[in-house]
Amino acid sequence: MPTDEFILDLISKLPFILIRIFTVILLLMHLLFSVVIVRQTRILSKIVEAKFSPTIQLISVLHLMASLGVLLFTIIYLFFLNL
Amino acid sequence: MPEIFVSPDSSHAPIKTGNLNKPHPLSAFMFMPDGISFENQEPDETIVLLLRKHFITNLSWLFISFILLLIPITFFPFIVINNLIPQLPLAFFRLVTPVWYLFTASYILVNFLMWYFTISIVTTERILDIDFINLLNKKVAETRLTKVEDVTQRTGGFMEAFFDYGNVIVQTAGAEAVFLFHAVPKPQQVVRIINQLLEREEEQ
Numbered sequence: 001m002p003t004d005e006f007i008l009d010l011i012s013k014l015p016f017i018l019i020r021i022f023t024v025i026l027l028l029m030h031l032l033f034s035v036v037i038v039r040q041t042r043i044l045s046k047i048v049e050a051k052f053s054p055t056i057q058l059i060s061v062l063h064l065m066a067s068l069g070v071l072l073f074t075i076i077y078l079f080f081l082n083l
Numbered sequence: 084m085p086e087i088f089v090s091p092d093s094s095h096a097p098i099k100t101g102n103l104n105k106p107h108p109l110s111a112f113m114f115m116p117d118g119i120s121f122e123n124q125e126p127d128e129t130i131v132l133l134l135r136k137h138f139i140t141n142l143s144w145l146f147i148s149f150i151l152l153l154i155p156i157t158f159f160p161f162i163v164i165n166n167l168i169p170q171l172p173l174a175f176f177r178l179v180t181p182v183w184y185l186f187t188a189s190y191i192l193v194n195f196l197m198w199y200f201t202i203s204i205v206t207t208e209r210i211l212d213i214d215f216i217n218l219l220n221k222k223v224a225e226t227r228l229t230k231v232e233d234v235t236q237r238t239g240g241f242m243e244a245f246f247d248y249g250n251v252i253v254q255t256a257g258a259e260a261v262f263l264f265h266a267v268p269k270p271q272q273v274v275r276i277i278n279q280l281l282e283r284e285e286e287q
Contacts, residue, residue: 015170023178023182027182030185030186030189033189033218034189036218036219037189037192037193037196037218040196040218040219040221041196044196044200044213044215044221046122047121047122047213047223048119048120048121048122048200048202048204048213049119049120049121050108050118050119051108051118051119052108052109055108056196056199059192060192060196063188063189063192066185066188067185067189070181070182070185073178073181074178074182077174077177077178078178
């Protein structure tokens with residue numbers, strides 16, 4: 001029956017679907033975490049101002065951009081390249 | 084050099100400043116550092132000491148980071164070549180590698196930030212202790228030098244003795260009873276400088 005085939009097909013693909021969803025959720029949480037790092041770095045750089053503070057802030061922003069980049073890469077890789 | 088740093092007791096050796104005014108930005112022991120200020124710093128207030136944990140205390144997370152960085156170039160190819168997890172397609176590892184490196188970078192960044200922003204500041208007027216407990220929790224405590232009652236140092240263990248670092252405990256009469264400068268370099272020198280500042284405060 002077509003319904004049985006559909007269910008069997010779904011069961012066989014379910015682990016990979018779950019892995020995809022879990023990975024994207026994990027990376028979304030990481031993105032949020034990166035935003036918190038940028039925010040905290042700004043606050044703490046104001047508490048103690050040093051010449052090195054802009055570098056630290058730049059590193060935290062680069063980390064945020066990397067987090068966004070990996071999230072976009074993962075979404076494209078998992079959902080659009082159909083691997 | 085401000086007069087306060089010349090100890091009235093001749094048995095105390097004078098503090099060698101050398102190039103300490105322009106320390107490395109990642110230095111754990113800064114004496115009279117240039118180009119550093121803090122929130123609510125008073126115009127006539129000078130930072131005498133800026134302390135972090137000794138850099139050697141970062142060794143454990145640096146070692147773990149090194150292992151984490153090596154895994155994608157050693158362990159992942161090992162899994163693929165030996166086909167240890169046949170269910171996983173090769174494409175999966177192409178995805179896991181950047182994700183792995185991203186999380187490793189986060190681990191390194193968070194540990195570095197926690198070390199960098201956990202600082203103790205001794206000024207001519209007060210003592211500040213900024214503890215970056217975790218990413219979301221930080222504690223900023225301060226006390227006036229007039230409220231400081233006792234300053235002690237505590238060192239113990241091979242690493243502390245070898246690299247000359249330890250805890251400095253400042254007991255106060257304020258709301259924050261104890262200020263702990265954790266694993267700071269040159270604890271004897273820190274205690275001596277704080278005591279000299281206290282003597283100056285008493286004289287005033």
